[in-house]
Amino acid sequence: KIAHLIQQCGVPARHIVAVTFTNKAAREMRERVGKLLPGDTGKGLQVSTFHTLGMRMLRRDAVTLGYKSNFSIFDSQDSLHLIDELLRKGGSAFASDALRNQISDWKNRLTLPKQAVQQAATEFEQAAALLYAEYQRSLKAYNALDFDDLILQPVLALQDHDTVREHWQMRLRHMLVDEYQDTNAAQYRLVQLLVGKTKPCTVVGDDDQSIYAWRGANPENLHRLKDDFPRLEIVKLEQNYRSAGCILKCANQLIANNPHVIEKQLWSSLG
Numbered sequence: 423k424i425a426h427l428i429q430q431c432g433v434p435a436r437h438i439v440a441v442t443f444t445n446k447a448a449r450e451m452r453e454r455v456g457k458l459l460p461g462d463t464g465k466g467l468q469v470s471t472f473h474t475l476g477m478r479m480l481r482r483d484a485v486t487l488g489y490k491s492n493f494s495i496f497d498s499q500d501s502l503h504l505i506d507e508l509l510r511k512g513g514s515a516f517a518s519d520a521l522r523n524q525i526s527d528w529k530n531r532l533t534l535p536k537q538a539v540q541q542a543a544t545e546f547e548q549a550a551a552l553l554y555a556e557y558q559r560s561l562k563a564y565n566a567l568d569f570d571d572l573i574l575q576p577v578l579a580l581q582d583h584d585t586v587r588e589h590w591q592m593r594l595r596h597m598l599v600d601e602y603q604d605t606n607a608a609q610y611r612l613v614q615l616l617v618g619k620t621k622p623c624t625v626v627g628d629d630d631q632s633i634y635a636w637r638g639a640n641p642e643n644l645h646r647l648k649d650d651f652p653r654l655e656i657v658k659l660e661q662n663y664r665s666a667g668c669i670l671k672c673a674n675q676l677i678a679n680n681p682h683v684i685e686k687q688l689w690s691s692l693g
Contacts, residue, residue, distance in 0.1 A: 423624055424467065425458035427596055435459075436466025437595035439616070441475055443604055448474070451600070472609050476572035483579045483586050494566040498522075501568045508556050516549055524550040525557060529570035530606040530638035532577065573608040580615040591618045602627030606638035614650060623651065626659075629684075630677045645683040662690045 424440060427433040442448050452469045468475065477495070484491050496504065505518045505525075514521070524547070528538050535555035542548040561567065567575060579586045597617050599605070602625040605613070617623045625647070632641035647654050662670055670688040 423598060424455050424469075428459060428463055428467075433595050434466070435464045436468075437593065438467055438598070439475065439594055439596075440467075440469045440598040440600070441472050442469075442600035443471060445471060445474075447600065472612070473569060473572045476576045476612070479576040479579070479590065480567070480572065482589075483576070483583075486579055486583050486586055487575055488562065489567070489575075490565050492565070494564065495572070496561070496564075496566050496568045498569070500566075504560055504564075505553065505557060508553060508560065512553075512556075514549055514553070516546055520546075521550045521553055525554045526570050527638060528554060529574045530608050532574065532608050532611060570608075573612055577608055577611050577615065580612070587615060587618075590616055591621065594621055597621065597623045599623070599625040599627075601631075603629050603632040603641040603644055604634050604639045605643050606640055610640070610643045610646070629682065630680055648683075656684060658684075658686055660686050660688055662688050663692075665690055666692045 424438060427438060428435050440451060442451060448470050452467075455464055455467065455469065468478075470478075480487075480489070480493070481491055484493055502518060502522055505522050509518055509521075528534075528550075533541070535551065535558055538547075538551035538554050542551045561571070580590065581587075594616055597613060599613055604627075613623065613625075625644075627641075627644050629641045629644050632639060635641070665673075667690050670690050674688055
């Protein structure tokens, strides 16, 4: 699709953004596109993970959010260390990794500290919400962001600052998203804000392959597309090139038990 957009539709590569979930998948995608495009026609093309895209956006727009552009990125160990530090000062009956996971879940759902405090229904959630606020203040003092902020903060910049949103929407002419069933609320909102109401977008996904609900993935995002993009065109990729017909017959019977908005029947020409 990327090669088609550049060669057949005349979309300059620098105006195309493609995102997926792992660095390995992004690398393979870049390599495949490179083989399909002659010369330097792919120059400026962005193929990356959501987090790398968010980081690029923040390198430009961090100042708008009150950070310096040379911010640090805290990995999971750094985050846990900071939380342990904060807990040593205030004390807590709850495990630091459980509290960190709750904060991460809130960020993936676009829930900010103030909202978390208001919505906290249990003693654990109240403790986590208070820690969340303190954690964010500490991160800002360190001029640092954690992995979840690499999605959350660009969403906030796009939502709250017209100039930021206009810049990125003007730069983007087509967005492509792989493994769409694995997007969480923050990633879905990022795509929505980048694409706006007029830019074309291509997503590939399969609700029967959604296995990451435990880390915030929301397969319902596939079903929301019809509401958020009224001109949606659905292309079903039902032919399987790896498996024999007997395996696909079993697969079809198995996935028939799942709730579907879009039905499909897998088939193969391999006998």
